[in-house]
Amino acid sequence: MASKAKTAEFDAVETLENIEKQFEMIQVLNEKGEVVNEKLLPDLSDDELVELMSRMVYTRILDQRSISLNRQGRLGFYAPTAGQEASAIASHFALEKEDFILPGYRDVPQIIWHGLPLYKAFLFSRGHYVGNQIPEEVNVIPPQIIIGAQYVQAAGVALGLKKRGKKAVAATYTGDGGSSQGDFYEGINFAGAFGAPAVFIVQNNQFAISTPRDKQTAASTIAQKAVAAGIPGIVVDGMDPLAVYAVVREARKRAVDGGGPSLIETICYRYGPHTMAGDDPTRYRTSDTDSEWEKKDPIVRFRKYLEEKGLWNEDKENEVIEKAKDEIREAIKKADQTPKQKVTDLISNMYEELPFHLKEQFEIYKEKESK
Numbered sequence: 001m002a003s004k005a006k007t008a009e010f011d012a013v014e015t016l017e018n019i020e021k022q023f024e025m026i027q028v029l030n031e032k033g034e035v036v037n038e039k040l041l042p043d044l045s046d047d048e049l050v051e052l053m054s055r056m057v058y059t060r061i062l063d064q065r066s067i068s069l070n071r072q073g074r075l076g077f078y079a080p081t082a083g084q085e086a087s088a089i090a091s092h093f094a095l096e097k098e099d100f101i102l103p104g105y106r107d108v109p110q111i112i113w114h115g116l117p118l119y120k121a122f123l124f125s126r127g128h129y130v131g132n133q134i135p136e137e138v139n140v141i142p143p144q145i146i147i148g149a150q151y152v153q154a155a156g157v158a159l160g161l162k163k164r165g166k167k168a169v170a171a172t173y174t175g176d177g178g179s180s181q182g183d184f185y186e187g188i189n190f191a192g193a194f195g196a197p198a199v200f201i202v203q204n205n206q207f208a209i210s211t212p213r214d215k216q217t218a219a220s221t222i223a224q225k226a227v228a229a230g231i232p233g234i235v236v237d238g239m240d241p242l243a244v245y246a247v248v249r250e251a252r253k254r255a256v257d258g259g260g261p262s263l264i265e266t267i268c269y270r271y272g273p274h275t276m277a278g279d280d281p282t283r284y285r286t287s288d289t290d291s292e293w294e295k296k297d298p299i300v301r302f303r304k305y306l307e308e309k310g311l312w313n314e315d316k317e318n319e320v321i322e323k324a325k326d327e328i329r330e331a332i333k334k335a336d337q338t339p340k341q342k343v344t345d346l347i348s349n350m351y352e353e354l355p356f357h358l359k360e361q362f363e364i365y366k367e368k369e370s371k
Contacts, residue, residue: 033304061324080272086298087238087266094248118331151187158196177208192229197255226263238266269293
């Protein structure tokens with residue numbers, strides 16, 4: 001009996017190793033900006049390549065300015081995005097306007113590019129209710145603060161799209177930390193069971209605040225968790241915009257064609273702190289680790305590729321940088337001009353019909369605010 005048990009244990013380990021071999025990282029551009037996988041090179045026009053690069057550069061400037069505004073006390077909660085431009089922006093570039101995006105709190109750039117006015121993104125950071133008023137034609141929800149909750153919501157939205165016969169997907173994001181939440185598993189399992197057109201993206205930036213990925217799971221990849229849900233799982237170089245685009249575009253096509261959801265793990269890195277709320281990354285990351293990842297910078301990599309094709313130069317990049325600065329300046333000005341949120345706004349926005357214990361408080365604050 002002991003011998004049989006030992007054999008069974010060995011077979012189980014071997015099976016796990018065989019499964020994990022199926023999740024090798026997909027890459028199109030290496031760190032030098034050279035194409036290493038011609039077969040997966042996406043069919044993007046020159047104009048589309050330039051537009052993707054422009055959005056990545058713009059997003060890097062937006063991150064820099066948002067950090068400065070936060071330090072000045074002009075923004076509230078903010079989660080830095082530098083280093084994740086390929087993962088975030090190229091994945092969004094693979095989606096369509098009719099698709100629905102359910103973001104986490106680090107995914108504000110995606111919903112801005114999907115149509116959320118920039119000044120409203122700033123108001124969201126300040127906790128102002130106008131920042132959560134999404135324009136009718138923009139298919140996004142406000143960024144989710146509860147870790148992983150958007151995965152359950154995405155499964156529901158995707159099922160709704162399927163029931164209505166829409167040729168669209170629900171795309172959602174979380175970090176590697178979010179993949180440790182129960183909502184993550186419930187979301188991918190539900191969507192898989194009902195064949196809902198969802199694209200689940202895990203931006204694995206190596207740390208859930210200060211907890212390294214290998215302390216969260218014994219699995220060698222997060223993508224392999226898709227096996228338990230019966231859906232495809234893919235690992236992609238999240239610092240490579242062309243690889244991210246190709247993988248997400250294929251997942252979207254599969255979903256709208258009735259093939260069900262996919263789970264995509266993008267291997268990337270955030271250069272800054274988890275958020276601007278006091279996190280100090282030097283306490284859990286070394287300068288050597290930071291330097292190694294900076295060599296893989298998505299913007300530098302893509303810049304080299306486009307310069308080699310004669311599609312990008314310093315003048316073009318400076319134009320994008322100046323445009324970003326101008327638009328950010330105007331957006332923060334508009335946010336500043338938005339009337340300050342009042343206590344009565346908070347109460348009335350929360351309830352269609354006020355409960356009895358708030359009616360008296362509402363009248364008290366209404367009288368104070370009128371003075």
